[in-house]
Amino acid sequence: MESYNPSEDTGPAFCIGHHEHNRLVTVTPRVIQNVHESNYDMMTVPITTSYFHSRVLGLLSSYLANLQSPTYDVVGTMATTQNTRPVVVPPLSKADSYLTPNDATSQLVGVTSSWIDLCSPDPLIADLSRQVLMLEVAYAAFCGIGYLLIPGPKLHHGALHSEGVIYYARAIQDALNLGPYIQFHIWQQMVDNPELEIDTMGDLAPLARAEYLQPDEGAPPKVDPFGSWDAWDSIRKTCKYHTRLFVALSLPKQLPSLFVQSRWHSEPVRLLTIDGSTFLKNQKGYPVLSKSHQGLIAKMMRLRTAPWIILCGVGPIPGLENIEDPDTHQASLSGSDYPSLSQAGKKHYDPTPHLSYIRNLQQRQPPRTAIERFGVGYQDYLQAPLQPLTVNLESITYEVFEKDPIKYEWYEKAIYKALRDWADQKKATSHPDGKVIVAVVGAGRGPLVTRALKASADAGVDIDMWAVEKNQNAFVLLQRHNDTIWDGKVTLVQSDMRSWKGPLVRQQEDSEPQGSMCHTHVDIIVSELLGSFADNELSPECLDGVNDVINPVHGISIPASYSAHFTPVSAPKLHADVVHQTVSNPAAPETPYVVMLHAIDFLSTMDTPAAGESSNPNNRDRASTPSASFSTTEFPTPFVQTAWSFSHPNRHIPPQSPMQSTISNAHNVRQTRLTFPSQNRGVCHGLAGYFETVLYGDVELSTNPVTMDAKSASMISWFPIYFPLKTPLSVPENGEIVATMYRQTDDRKVWYEWMVEVYALEPTPASTKPTPVSYARVGSPSVESLKSKESVTKQTLRTGYRRVRVGMSDLHSSIKDGCLM
Ligand SMILES: C[S@@+](CC[C@H](N)C(=O)[O-])C[C@H]1O[C@@H](n2cnc3c(N)ncnc32)[C@H](O)[C@@H]1O
Numbered sequence: 001m002e003s004y005n006p007s008e009d010t011g012p013a014f015c016i017g018h019h020e021h022n023r024l025v026t027v028t029p030r031v032i033q034n035v036h037e038s039n040y041d042m043m044t045v046p047i048t049t050s051y052f053h054s055r056v057l058g059l060l061s062s063y064l065a066n067l068q069s070p071t072y073d074v075v076g077t078m079a080t081t082q083n084t085r086p087v088v089v090p091p092l093s094k095a096d097s098y099l100t101p102n103d104a105t106s107q108l109v110g111v112t113s114s115w116i117d118l119c120s121p122d123p124l125i126a127d128l129s130r131q132v133l134m135l136e137v138a139y140a141a142f143c144g145i146g147y148l149l150i151p152g153p154k155l156h157h158g159a160l161h162s163e164g165v166i167y168y169a170r171a172i173q174d175a176l177n178l179g180p181y182i183q184f185h186i187w188q189q190m191v192d193n194p195e196l197e198i199d200t201m202g203d204l205a206p207l208a209r210a211e212y213l214q215p216d217e218g219a220p221p222k223v224d225p226f227g228s229w230d231a232w233d234s235i236r237k238t239c240k241y242h243t244r245l246f247v248a249l250s251l252p253k254q255l256p257s258l259f260v261q262s263r264w265h266s267e268p269v270r271l272l273t274i275d276g277s278t279f280l281k282n283q284k285g286y287p288v289l290s291k292s293h294q295g296l297i298a299k300m301m302r303l304r305t306a307p308w309i310i311l312c313g314v315g316p317i318p319g320l321e322n323i324e325d326p327d328t329h330q331a332s333l334s335g336s337d338y339p340s341l342s343q344a345g346k347k348h349y350d351p352t353p354h355l356s357y358i359r360n361l362q363q364r365q366p367p368r369t370a371i372e373r374f375g376v377g378y379q380d381y382l383q384a385p386l387q388p389l390t391v392n393l394e395s396i397t398y399e400v401f402e403k404d405p406i407k408y409e410w411y412e413k414a415i416y417k418a419l420r421d422w423a424d425q426k427k428a429t430s431h432p433d434g435k436v437i438v439a440v441v442g443a444g445r446g447p448l449v450t451r452a453l454k455a456s457a458d459a460g461v462d463i464d465m466w467a468v469e470k471n472q473n474a475f476v477l478l479q480r481h482n483d484t485i486w487d488g489k490v491t492l493v494q495s496d497m498r499s500w501k502g503p504l505v506r507q508q509e510d511s512e513p514q515g516s517m518c519h520t521h522v523d524i525i526v527s528e529l530l531g532s533f534a535d536n537e538l539s540p541e542c543l544d545g546v547n548d549v550i551n552p553v554h555g556i557s558i559p560a561s562y563s564a565h566f567t568p569v570s571a572p573k574l575h576a577d578v579v580h581q582t583v584s585n586p587a588a589p590e591t592p593y594v595v596m597l598h599a600i601d602f603l604s605t606m607d608t609p610a611a612g613e614s615s616n617p618n619n620r621d622r623a624s625t626p627s628a629s630f631s632t633t634e635f636p637t638p639f640v641q642t643a644w645s646f647s648h649p650n651r652h653i654p655p656q657s658p659m660q661s662t663i664s665n666a667h668n669v670r671q672t673r674l675t676f677p678s679q680n681r682g683v684c685h686g687l688a689g690y691f692e693t694v695l696y697g698d699v700e701l702s703t704n705p706v707t708m709d710a711k712s713a714s715m716i717s718w719f720p721i722y723f724p725l726k727t728p729l730s731v732p733e734n735g736e737i738v739a740t741m742y743r744q745t746d747d748r749k750v751w752y753e754w755m756v757e758v759y760a761l762e763p764t765p766a767s768t769k770p771t772p773v774s775y776a777r778v779g780s781p782s783v784e785s786l787k788s789k790e791s792v793t794k795q796t797l798r799t800g801y802r803r804v805r806v807g808m809s810d811l812h813s814s815i816k817d818g819c820l821m
Pocket of ligand 1: 387389393394401402426441442444445446447448455468469470471474495496497498527528529530542
C-alpha cells in the first residue's frame with residue numbers, strides 16, 4: 001500500500017456564499033472580485049426588484065377591486081369555472097430586475113421571489129404566483145444564471161395543510177423545462193414548523209379570498225418533523241426525480257432529531273443555508289455553531305457532491321453596500337471598506353466573523369478515512385457486480401483488492417490459528433510425511449499464498465502449500481512469484497477448482513525412489529470467493545466443487561461460513577440513476593448493483609424515537625437531550641437482518657441422482673421473508689445488502705454496518721449491494737416493511753428474486769395506539785443465532801395490531817443477468 005500521511009489530506013473544500021434578502025445591486029465582475037477578496041466564493045442575487053413586486057401588487061389590487069365575489073356554479077365548482085378571467089402579469093421591464101448578463105453571472109445563485117404563493121387555495125393568487133415564477137425563471141435563463149434558489153412551498157393556509165404542494169410541484173416542472181440549463185434548488189426548512197411560516201408585508205398569501213379558505217378550527221398547529229420532507233418528496237416525485245432538481249436546506253437554530261437529519265442527508269442537498277440567528281456566541285462573543293450543527297455539516301460535506309454553504313443575514317459583504325444608484329444600480333464599493341471608529345478601536349476587528357468561523361470549521365474537518373480515500377468517485381455510483389467465475393479478472397482489479405489493509409491480515413490470523421489448533425490438537429494430516437496440506441483455491445495473484453506461508457512460519461507448523469487458479473493470465477504471475485518470492489515451495493495447479501482431483505503426493509510405503517503418486521485430501525482449504533452479498537459470486541457452488549477434496553475427518557475451510565444480510569433503504573439518488581439507465585437497459589431495475597452507499601437513509605433502525613416525538617413540538621431537538629443509547633451526531637443504527645448462510649465443508653450435500661446428467665444445485669437455493677419495523681414515514685427505493693463471514697474461530701469479516709467496526713473496521717474490499725425497486729413504495733410511520741427474497745438456481749446459473757410489501761398497523765379494538773417496538777435487542781442475528789430464528793421472529797411481532805397492506809412491489813428477478821455457474 002502507498003504510504004499515506006493524514007496531515008497532507010486537506011479534507012473537503014467548502015464553497016461559501018453570501019445571501020442578502022434585498023440586494024439592490026447589479027452584480028458586475030468588479031463586485032464578484034470584491035466578493036472573492038472578502039473570502040466568499042459566490043453570492044446570491046434576487047431576480048426581480050421591489051419595483052416589480054409593487055407592480056404585481058398593484059395589478060392584483062385593481063383586478064380584485066373590479067371582481068365580484070366568487071360563487072359556486074351549477075355544477076358546484078368554484079375554482080374551476082368561475083372567475084377564471086386571467087390576470088396577466090406583463091413582461092419584465094428595465095426597472096423590474098437589476099440582473100443583466102455579464103461575466104459575473106455564472107458565479108451567481110439567483111433567488112426567485114419569496115412573496116408569491118404557488119400553493120394558494122385561491123386560484124387567482126396561485127396563478128399570479130405561477131406567472132411571476134415563470135417570468136423570473138425565463139429571465140434568469142436568458143441571463144445565463146446556472147443556479148436558482150426557489151423558496152419552498154407554503155404548507156399552511158388556515159385549516160388547510162399541504163393542500164397546494166402539488167400545484168407548487170407542477171409549477172416547478174414547468175420551470176425545469178423553461179430553464180433547461182438551470183439547476184433548481186427548492187429552499188426547504190428541515191421540519192414543518194407552522195410558527196416559522198410567517199407572512200410578511202406584501203406577501204400574496206394573505207390576499208387569498210376567504211371563500212377559498214377553510215375556517216380554522218382553532219386547534220394549535222403542530223410541528224411535523226417529516227412534513228417538510230414530505231412536501232419535497234411530492235415535488236420531486238411530480239418532477240420524476242429530475243436530474244436538475246435539488247434541495248437547499250435551511251439549518252434551524254435547534255436541529256431536529258437525527259432521524260430527520262439522516263433523511264435530509266440522503267436527499268440531494270446541494271445548498272445549506274445558515275442564518276446569522278442560527279449561530280451561538282462563544283465566550284469571547286464570536287459566532288459559533290453548536291456541536292450538533294458541526295456534526296451535520298461534517299457529514300454533509302463528505303457526500304459525493306458536497307453542498308455549498310450560503311450565509312444569510314450576517315451583514316453586508318465588506319466594501320459592498322446596498323446604496324442604490326437610481327441610474328445604474330451599480331453597487332457602491334466604498335464607505336464600508338472602513339470600519340467604524342469603535343470597530344477600529346478593537347485590535348483584531350473581523351468584519352465577517354461568521355464567514356471566518358465556517359472557514360475555520362473547514363480547516364478542522366478530519367482527514368478522510370481509508371475507505372473514503374479508496375472510494376473517491378465511487379460514492380453512490382452503481383456498478384455491476386464482478387463475475388470472477390466466468391470472466392477472467394485483470395491485474396489492476398487484483399491490485400485494487402490487494403490494497404485492503406484488513407482482509408489479508410485477518411486471513412493470515414485465521415490460517416495461523418487453524419494451524420496452531422491443528423498442531424496443538426495433534427490431528428492427523430493428509431500428507432504421508434505429516435505436513436498440513438494447505439490449498440488456496442482461486443489464488444489470483446497469490447496474496448493469500450504469501451500469507452499462508454507466513455502463518456506457517458510464525459506458527460511453526462510445516463505445510464505443503466498448493467495454489468489453484470483458473471485465470472491463465474493470473475497463473476503466469478503465480479509462476480513468477482513461486483520463483484521469486486516463494487522459493488518454489490508452492491505447487492501450482494492451473495484448473496477450475498471444481499475439476500481438481502486434489503493434491504498429488506508420493507505414497508510413503510512405496511519403497512521405489514520414483515514411487516507412485518496418489519491423490520490425497522487438503523487439510524485446510526483457503527478461498528476468497530465472496531461477493532458483496534456473500535454468495536453472489538458463487539462461492540457456494542465453487543466450494544461444493546472441492547468439498548470432496550477436503551480432509552473428511554478434520555478438514556477446515558477458511559472461510560468456515562458466510563451469511564447475507566439486508567435492510568430496506570430510501571435511496572433517491574440511486575433510484576434516479578436506475579430510472580435513467582432503464583431508458584437504454586430495461587433490465588436495469590432488476591439488477592443488483594455494487595454501490596458504496598452514502599446518500600441513503602435506513603428506514604428501519606434499532607433506535608426507537610421517544611414517545612410522541614413525531615408530534616410534540618417541545619421534543620424536537622433530540623440532539624440537545626441525548627438518551628443513553630442516542631448519540632448527538634451519529635445517525636440511528638440500522639436494523640439489519642440475516643437472510644441466509646452457507647457453511648463449508650458441507651457434509652450435507654445430497655447425493656447426485658444417477659438419472660440426471662447435470663449436477664443438481666438445489667441444495668444452494670435459499671429463501672427468506674423478513675419484517676422490518678418502520679419508525680418514521682418515508683419512501684423505500686430498495687434493499688441494502690451486506691455480508692458477514694467467519695474465517696476461523698473468532699476471526700470474522702463484516703460489511704454489515706452494525707458489526708463491521710467490531711469485526712473488521714477499515715476493510716475496503718467490498719462495497720454493499722443494492723437491490724432496487726422499480727417503483728418506490730411509500731412507508732407509513734410505525735408501519736412494517738416486509739421483504740421476501742430468494743436465491744434461485746436452474747443448475748446452470750444463480751439469480752436473486754426480491755419483492756417488498758408495506759403494511760400500516762391498525763390498532764385492534766383492544767389497543768389504542770401502536771407502540772413502537774424497540775428492535776435494539778434483536779440486533780443483527782449471527783449465523784449461530786439463525787438457528788433460533790423463531791425466537792427472533794417472535795420478538796418482532798407486535799401484538800394488538802392488524803396489518804393493513806398499503807403497498808407492494810413487483811417480484812423483481814435478476815434471472816436475465818444471472819451468474820453463470
Ligand atoms: C476475488 S478473487 C480473490 C483472489 C485472491 N485470492 C485474493 O484474495 O486476492 C477470486 C479468484 O478466484 C478465481 N476463481 C473463481 N472461481 C474459480 C474456480 N471455479 N476455480 C478456480 N479459480 C477460481 C478467480 O479467477 C479469482 O482469481
